[in-house]
Structures are given as structure tokens and as C-alpha cells.
Amino acid sequence: MPTQEQPAPQKRLFLANDKVRVAIDLNAGGAITYLSEAGSSENMVNNSDLGRQLQTSIYAGPIPYSINGKQPVYEWRNLGWNPVQTGDWYNHPSQIISYQQGQNTLYVKSVPLIWPLNQEPADCIFEHWLELKDNTVHVRCRISVNRVDTTHYEARTQEMPCVYLNGPYYRMVSYVGSKPFTNDAVSEFTDGGSWYYRYSSEHWTALLNDKGRGVGLFRPGEVRFGTAKFGPERTGGEFDFASGYMNTQPFFLFDHNGQYEYDYTLVVGSLTDIRQYVYSQPRPLTRPEFRFTNSRLGWYYTNTHDAGWPIRNELNVRWERDSLQKSRFRITSPMTVWQASEMRKLYIQAAFQTKATSARLVWLKPEEHFEIEEDPGRYVDFPIIGDGQYRTYELDMSQFGGWNGIISQIALTSPETQYAYEKGSTVRIRSITATPP
Template structure:
């Protein structure tokens, strides 16, 4: 196994959220909303609740045995390293497992006279594939086993903080087992009656809870990805923590260095945690390791949210080498907004909604005028500034301003508001006509080292329309 290195390339920030023992996939994992409210801080955990008896369907070969549970929303509740190994998946309650959990507003979310559970007042709209905080299972609408190595399941998830409340969406999952790898495709169709567009939220896509024996979180977080550079390991109990994973994978493994890894191409933001005592516990115990791929996404009322990922079972070296065989992540911007947002999202503004038709049409102004500014943000990236010598924006601005500001983050920058670099203002024409704006980044002060995210914002002090909702940015592409 590759030599472990406890030093990360960036200073990993501990979020202010301290999740408790009852943490399920409905956990809040951003600083936007409060942590769960648990008696005595959640320590010690109560006895494991009574769950519906498992109704599992299996895929297996000589390397892996995988089971989904029809009494747990069709989520993965069983996964072994080898056909006769111990189940690694934690099933303490119906918020753990290996599953999909999504987030949007409003906060709090109340419907049909139901209010959130007192432990989870700040989650908002949170459909969870397996069930709710009261351990009611989500409904499986249909399922099939297409062959010896393929499964399909469609689920109506439940809203985690509410009592037995079906979410206004449907989740579909396709699973295919090949060797020691399970490829998963996830598709969620939203059909919400509430048509408001809420701020982007962190998604759990997917989230993973393993038994306390799998306490070693391993990933590569350095600036030399795909070179077999030393790995990062975190192997003590820790609260929910951001990881900048520059090889697009992260793993939870046991003392022997075996377990599972999650690989998601072009996803650089993972989150990990460990609750309880490390190195002990089975699937019905509270001790658990947690891992999620955690992109920010806008969840429109009618959107189709799709993603794919791979579960790799085995040693850290096997997990890493699988990632090395996949297509490399982009080394520079190539965002074409033809049918989706490409992971772009917003702070204190909104766009015209779903579906996306060849452009992002974004309000170039503040939704809440009591806040200083707004932003149009890219997803997390890993670019070497020296390789990105120019940025091109095919865009049309409607604004009295004559400049817009480009800003960027580097490893260790917790958020844009904490940046020390001032950003760069470039000239624009606010007549609503499309132009290609080219920024020569070789002449931009501070554009150096590793770039982890970019954003567009109004130049502070620039003229604003009397009604900021009339300002507009129409963005077709961001390339180099």
C-alpha cells in the first residue's frame, strides 16, 4: 500500500457543524444550517431502533457480495469484501446505509401540517432514499434484476425530518457489478408544487456509512495528483470535515487497509466524519465512519438530477489504481451550458430555472439587497494557473455597469469572502448583446499556483439598476 502521509496539501477546515450519534444521511453538512439538536449532545447514543426486517436482493461474484433492501428504499445495505466477508455497511437506523440524500429549501420545511422533528429543525427539503428519522422506510415503486450482475430500483423517498412524508420526487438507481467495482447511476425527477428556486445546497451524492471497524479515511489531497504521491489519512474520531480530493476519490478502510472507495469523476469535494469509538462495532451499532461526495447544486422544482459513481471494494492501492484507469479530470475550463448548469451555482441570486437551453440566464443583481453582493460560482476544480493562460466568457450583460469582477479560490481558502486577493475587474458592455470576453490571465496579479474555483460577481461600487432584478447575465460558455 502507498505510504500514508498525515500532512495534507491544504489546511482542512473543520466545519462548525458537530453532528451527533443519530447522524443519518439526512445530516446537515454545511455551515448554512444548524446542527441536529440531540439530548446530551447525542452521547451516548440510544439503543438501535427497531427496523423493518430486511428484504434483500443480491448481486455477487468471487470478489464482492452486494445487497439492496426493498424495506429500506432499495438502498445498498449489504456489501462484503469477498463473497463470505462481514457486511461493511452500517444499518443503525434508516438514515445510514449507502444511498442518495438531496437538499433544497425552504428552511424549515413544513407540509401537510407536519413540522420537522425537534432534532432536525434546519434541514429543509431533504428526500432520503431509505426513509425518515422515525425509521419509516421509503416506498420501492418497482425493481428488477436484469441479469446476474445488474439491478434496477425506483423509489419514492421520504422527507428525513418529517413523519412518514413522501417526497415530491422519484429516485431511480441502476447498479452493475463488474469484478470488485459496482457502477451506480442515479437519477432523481423532482415534481415539486413549490416552484420557488432556492439557494444551492450541498448534496450527498452518494453518502456512505460503514461500521466502526472502517475508521481510516484515506484520500489524496495534494498538488501532484495521479503521480502516486503520498496519501492523506485521518484515522481518529472527527466531526464533519471538508476534503479537497484532487484524484476524485476517497476511501474508508479497516485496520488492514481494506474497505471501499467512492470514485466520482471531476468531483473534488468530499466530506468525511467518524462518530463513536474507532475500530469496533457491527452494522447495528452506532459507531460509524461517514463519507460523501458533496457537490453544490441548485434543485429546481422540476429538475432531473443525475450523477454516476463507482464503489470500489478492496485495498487502498486497488481503489487508487481504479481511479488511475479512468478518464482524467479537466485541467482547465470547458463549460458549455447546453442542457445543464455543469455544476455552476449561485449566491444571493438565481437563474431562469430548469430546463437549461443553451445558456444560463442569471439575474445580475442581488436577491437580498441587504447583503453586499451576489456571485455566479463554478464547481470545485483543480487547475494549475500556469496552464490556464486565458479565460473566455461568451456572455451578454444587461447592466449599467461597465466592468464585472472575476475572482478565484486557492487551496486553504475557506470561502470567497475570506480571500486576500482582490480579484480582477474586466470591461463589459451592458447592452444585452452576446460577446466573447477574453481575459489574459498571464497579466492578472495573483493568478498563480492551484486554482480550486472561480466566480463572477459585480464590481464593488459599480452602478446598479434601480431594480436589481432587471439586471441579467446570459452565459453560454466558459472556456480558455
């Protein structure tokens, strides 16, 4: 069994106001290692190893991942390519390239380490901008990938970000209902041990203590949140094993040469404080309006791939299976909260190059599955013309009984009967919208 080294001494940079005190640690990749309410000496952040903290951790293939003769720690071999902002399992901190501190802001640029490998810099760069305002810490992150490996790996769930708080913050609270932004009752989860996926339709989750205070994690438009608790204790400090955990865990596709940004806000205080902040923010659209000018906009693929980064005014995707051992390929939207009543029609601006004569639109409702299944009443086949020319396909969704309430995800695929025509097929997609392009 490999051995871990002693962690590097703390090297913290602080921001503070009359409500919150926060710090990043330059000996932990610039991750947030300290967060407290003003006037309190209690650090809520768990720092029992370099895989905790409040940080960015991303995932891609291959699984397992090895390089330069280094093999992953056995218990973490299935993580694959896993750059971690703070450092690696061996307690080596990530390299800081540069940093800057303002009155209410911090900036840090770092080279993350591959978590399961021994002191192996990842072939990517993380940049984080922090801004302290009132009882919130707003964080923006840029990920620049420069991998030599140009393989098209499938999307995986990410930790963008992950948040580890100490044992007393074991109460997992979120809104998981079907009436978001109506002050409907929240749900509380105190289960421990396992990881849980929550469909959080107000785009936040929180970890609270017995007094009802803690930290909310808000990410605009995101609904895939994970929560967990490590260790049976509901006590302990920053260097103890016991911890509450939450993250946003979108499926996300990283190219070998791509650049990506995301942002989130930490809200410190009570449940009322957290929800009031969320309700004060601009609301995301409740219908699809995807126009693929320079980004996939969170769309990803299963058993197929596109032409890669950069995106130039369209998604250029293989309309066929990468592996014939798998029965499906899909082009899938991010999970979200759409109201069927606001999208009685869908418009798909696409150019199919295929011998197939139909395509399939599949949809998911939040109460049914965590991943799309082609169940009866949850898909529609529509005719296509496979001559490679752009057309707008108008789908009247109002005629389908299963198209109601909240729609949480959509996907495009090919009906099974068309699989014989897949070889060499492509589709180019300019937009998928609820309004005419």
C-alpha cells in the same frame, strides 16, 4: 419527543462475483445495505437506522420544511427539504415503485421520504442503476423533482452519495495534495466526532480498517468529499451506532421541476486496489470548458437566481442581489482541479443587460479557503458592455501573479462600486472556456 417505529424486515436483492457481494434492500428504498468481500460473511455497511446505508440524500429550502401540518423532528429541523432514499427518522421505509435484477445489474425506482417528517413522501423520484464488475460497484442515479413550491432556493451541499461503514472502518484516507495522479503520498485522518471537508484532488476518498482494507468512493471530477466518524468505538457491526462515514458533497442547485444525474464507483479492497482503479479511469479536463447547452454543468448561485429549468443554450441570470441585506451575489463554478498553466486566457461568452460598466472574476486556490473570498490578488475587474448583446470577453490571466498552480473554483460577480446599477440587470452566458468559443 416523537417515537421511532421498529425497522421493517430486510428484503435484500444480491449481486455477487468472485471478489464482491453487494445487496440493495427493498425495505430501505433500494439503498445498498450490504457490501462484503467475496468469501467473507462480514457486512461492512452500517444499518443502525434508516439514515445510514449507502444512499442518496439531497437538500434544498425552505429551512425548516413542513407540509400537511407535519413539523420536523426538532433535532433535524435545520435540514430543510431533505429527501432520503432509505426512509425517514421514524423508521418508515421509502416506497419502491419498480425494480429489476439482471446477472450483474440492479435497477430500483423509489419515492424517497422527507427525513425529519413522519411518513411524508418527497415530491421527487430517485432511480438507481447498479453494475457489479470485478472489485467495483458502479452506481448511476437519476433525480426527478416535481415540487409544487416554485421558489428559487439557493444551492446547498448534498450527499451524493453518503457511505456509512461499520466502526472498524475508521481510517479516513485520501489524496489532498497539489500533485494529483503522480503517486504522491496520501494522507490519513483518524479524527472522530466532527464532519470534515476534504479537497481530494484525485476525486476519491476511502474508509479502511486496521488491516488496510475497506471501500473507496470515486466520483469522476468531484473534489468536495466529507469524512467523519460516529462514536468512539472502533468495533461493532451493522446495527451498532459506531460508524465511519464518507460522502461527496458538491454544492448543487435543485429546481422545482428539474432532472439530474450523477454516478460514482465503490472500490472494494486495499488502498493500492482503490488507487489503481482511479488511475485507470479517464482523467477530467484540467481547464474550464463549460458550454451551457442544456445543463448548468454544476454552476450555482449565491443571492441571485436564473430563469430556472430547463436550461436552453444559456444561463439566464439576474445580475443583481435577491436580498439587499447581503452584500454579494455570485455565479459560481463547481469545485475542481484546474492548472493555471493550461488556461492563460479565459473566454466568457455573455450578454450583459445593465448600466454597470464592469464585472468581476474571482478565483479560489485549494489551500486558501473552503469558499470563495474576494481577497487581494484573487480577482480581476474587466469592462463590459451592458446593451444585452452577446460578446466574447477575453481575459488574459497570465498577467496576474495570483493566477498560478491549481485553481479550484471561479465565480462571476459585480464590483461593489457597481451595486447602484444592479436593479433590473441580467446576464446571459453561453460559455466559459479556456479556448475560444
